[in-house]
Amino acid sequence: MSSDFYTTQILPYAAIIIKMCRAYTNSQEDFEDYYQEVCLQIWRSSENFNQQSEWSTWIYRISLNVCLTLLKKKKNNKQHFASDYLPPELVEDSHAFEDESLNQLYDAIRQLSEIDRGVILLYLEEKSYQEIAEIIGTNPNNIGVRIKRIKERLKKILS
Amino acid sequence: MEKSIETIWKEGFLKSDALIAPKLNNLYNQKSKHIIDKFKRMFKMNLILIVLGSFIVLGASFIVGIPYLGVPMFFILNVLVILNKKLLNTLMLIDKSTNSYDYLMAFDVWLKSQVSINKKFARFLYPFIFLSLIIGFWMKIEEGQRIGTHAVNKLLLTYPDLNLLFGVPVIGIIGALLITGILVLLGGKIYEWDLKIVYGRVFNKLDEIIADIKELKA
Numbered sequence: 001m002s003s004d005f006y007t008t009q010i011l012p013y014a015a016i017i018i019k020m021c022r023a024y025t026n027s028q029e030d031f032e033d034y035y036q037e038v039c040l041q042i043w044r045s046s047e048n049f050n051q052q053s054e055w056s057t058w059i060y061r062i063s064l065n066v067c068l069t070l071l072k073k074k075k076n077n078k079q080h081f082a083s084d085y086l087p088p089e090l091v092e093d094s095h096a097f098e099d100e101s102l103n104q105l106y107d108a109i110r111q112l113s114e115i116d117r118g119v120i121l122l123y124l125e126e127k128s129y130q131e132i133a134e135i136i137g138t139n140p141n142n143i144g145v146r147i148k149r150i151k152e153r154l155k156k157i158l159s
Numbered sequence: 160m161e162k163s164i165e166t167i168w169k170e171g172f173l174k175s176d177a178l179i180a181p182k183l184n185n186l187y188n189q190k191s192k193h194i195i196d197k198f199k200r201m202f203k204m205n206l207i208l209i210v211l212g213s214f215i216v217l218g219a220s221f222i223v224g225i226p227y228l229g230v231p232m233f234f235i236l237n238v239l240v241i242l243n244k245k246l247l248n249t250l251m252l253i254d255k256s257t258n259s260y261d262y263l264m265a266f267d268v269w270l271k272s273q274v275s276i277n278k279k280f281a282r283f284l285y286p287f288i289f290l291s292l293i294i295g296f297w298m299k300i301e302e303g304q305r306i307g308t309h310a311v312n313k314l315l316l317t318y319p320d321l322n323l324l325f326g327v328p329v330i331g332i333i334g335a336l337l338i339t340g341i342l343v344l345l346g347g348k349i350y351e352w353d354l355k356i357v358y359g360r361v362f363n364k365l366d367e368i369i370a371d372i373k374e375l376k377a
Contacts, residue, residue, distance in 0.1 A: 014180035015172070032181045102171025105164055124168040154164055 009046065010039050013059045019125070020063040022096060023109050023117045024071050031096070038066045053134070060127070061135045064118045071114060108157040112150060119143070120150045191263045191368055192255065198266075198361050202247060205357065206240050213237055220295070228295020235287050242280060246273045260372050267369065274354065282346035286339040293335055 010017075021034040042062050049058050097103050109117050115136065122132045129147075133140035162170075172178060213236035220229020250273075253265045297307030311328060314321055322329040342349075355362075 011180060015178045018178050018180065019172075035181055097171060099167075099171035101162060101167045105167045105171070120164075124165060151164060158164075 005043055005046070006039065009055070010042055010059075013056055016056060016059050016125070017063050020060070020067055020118075020121055022106055023121055024067040024114070026110070028096070034067055034070055037070060038063045041066050057127075057131060057135065060122065060125075064122075064135060068114055068118070104158060105154070108154050111157055112153065116146070116150050116153075119146055120154070123147050123150075191266075191372075194361060194364050194368060195262070195266050198358065198365075199247070199250065201358060201361065202243070202250075206243055206247070209236050209240050213240075223299075224301075225295040225299045227298040228291050231291040231294075232288065235284060235291070239280065239284060242276070243273075246276065263365070263369050263372065267365070274351075277354075278347035278350050281350035282343050285346045285349055286342040289339060289342055290335070 017035055017038045021031050021038065025031040025034050042059060045062060049055065053061075096106070109120060112120065118136060119132060122135060127135070129140045129143040132143050136143075213233045216236070217229045217233040220226050220232070246269075250266070250269050253262065253269065255262065257265070297305065299306045301309065308326065311321075311323070311326060314328065324332055
């Protein structure tokens with residue numbers, strides 16, 4: 001991957017990748033691995049970008065797919081890290097952000113199912129139901145109900 | 160009043176500096192280590208399978224009555240394994256703590272030397288296997304007679320003028336020597352094909368990573 005591609009095509013959208021990767025990792029080390037893998041996949045698959053969707057949507061899609069794949073791989077390899085079993089307050093990533101409420105929200109998001117994490121992140125990023133459905137690969141009609149359910153679950157966890 | 164998750168999200172990222180992207184210097188470290196570890200596992204498994212195969216061939220050859228095939232095959236396959244086990248031991252010496260580019264390059268050097276040694280050995284291995292097959296079947300005893308002798312006797316009935324050398328048709332010796340010669344010449348190539356079939360995907364991945372890192376360093 002050329003540094004030029006990274007600077008012009010990825011770095012301006014790094015926030016998307018960071019937000020997504022944080023939701024699927026428990027430690028800074030894992031987070032950096034996921035981030036790097038997403039960047040690599042974006043670069044590798046950039047040739048397949050057909051401009052039917054926005055570049056940012058493409059990045060969301062790849063970020064989510066890579067995070068889900070890596071998480072699945074991690075589970076299959078049974079590579080459990082100590083941080084996987086720690087309570088949220090002891091997980092390194094629980095202090096990833098300056099804002100304590102945001103840290104708590106992320107801890108709550110990490111307790112959701114893998115797909116629900118992606119759905120709520122996209123919702124919080126103000127993606128339309130149509131876009132969320134496209135990125136997740138599901139029916140837009142179900143998204144609204146699902147988001148409502150996820151929000152209720154998050155509220156419960158946070159309270 | 161309790162904040163909504165939407166507000167937490169928006170406000171949290173406004174004041175947070177956690178959206179600074181991590182550096183990409185570690186990008187290939189894990190990938191290169193992973194691909195080399197995969198190769199090591201495949202290589203080890205391959206050696207174990209060859210050892211197992213050699214014992215099966217040895218056992219089967221005695222059961223079927225072709226020990227002249229089984230014993231040399233067992234011998235040559237185990238020489239191959241010992242040679243490659245020694246090469247594998249040198250691979251283990253490569254320093255994993257170095258950066259991914261140096262690690263990959265060190266592996267690449269090892270790989271080239273391994274391929275070169277095995278290519279030379281293959282020029283001996285394939286002809287050896289071929290001759291073992293010929294001799295093994297020739298010496299197999301059926302109905303109290305060697306298959307080879309039985310075949311020559313049959314040929315002599317049709318071609319009484321057949322030239323023999325130590326009881327073997329000269330034309331057969333020439334044919335066998337010709338094929339042996341071809342195998343000596345093509346041994347290296349055959350090994351390369353074999354290598355591509357077994358490790359082709361790993362090697363392609365490795366080439367990709369090396370090319371990526373070179374581009375990144377450029």
